[in-house]
Ligand code: DHB
């Protein structure tokens with residue numbers, strides 16, 4: 001059976017793509033953000049996952065307001081990065097892990113998650129920037145399964161439902177008949193609000209509590225309603241749902257322990273509180 005090695009949560013602000021393109025990683029503005037990554041690179045180089053299952057949120061590129069699935073899973077052989085017009089350089093296509101995609105789709109539908117299956121799916125910065133941040137050198141060494149969770153148009157899925165989805169995805173990965181190793185990525189947040197009266201809203205106290213909960217008490221955020229989470233983290237900070245799904249995926253198996261590999265938190269990049277958290281799965 002496949003082996004789930006752990007997870008990495010990271011922010012996905014489009015300006016990061018511009019900074020990578022221009023080589024600004026060591027500039028004072030960017031350094032505190034990019035300096036979080038080398039310990040995670042070292043861990044990934046040691047663990048060498050074959051596949052990345054990515055919880056991300058499309059921002060109106062592949063799904064617009066007229067058709068908005070709550071949960072959508074990519075089952076494509078290749079994913080093209082088209083982004084949604086920010087002008088950041090696009091990355092070469094990413095290779096899909098089709099067999100795992102269908103295994104997850106079947107397992108989820110069997111557990112009453114009626115997901116949308118996408119045999120073609122354009123992906124935006126939310127899916128592609130984490131891959132570039134985690135594997136900055138050369139072509140991306142992992143194949144991918146993108147799982148999109150709607151955080152763009154209400155109604156959004158409840159945190160408890162997202163947690164259940166993540167757990168079911170983790171169980172599906174663990175039951176995949178393959179000798180490959182898999183890492184789970186959560187892309188989004190942390191607290192930020194890009195528009196409206198509260199534009200610029202950042203909530204450091206909540207973010208740090210949320211990061212700590214992922215380490216020690218992963219269901220903590222499920223106590224809050226979506227509106228409470230939006231109030232705390234901001235209208236776009238609700239992207240933290242990706243981190244919740246990611247962490248829930250690690251609770252599969254009889255010994256669902258984790259070890260913190262590394263974390264980083266920096267305010268702000270653009271209008272966003274940035275976070276990074278890598279956890280290694282210790283149980284089997
Ligand atoms: C920003 C953050 C996001 O999560 C996003 O998708 C787009 C922009 C920002 O802070 O600029």
Ligand code: FE
Nearest residue numbers: 126188236239
């Ligand atoms: Fe976003």
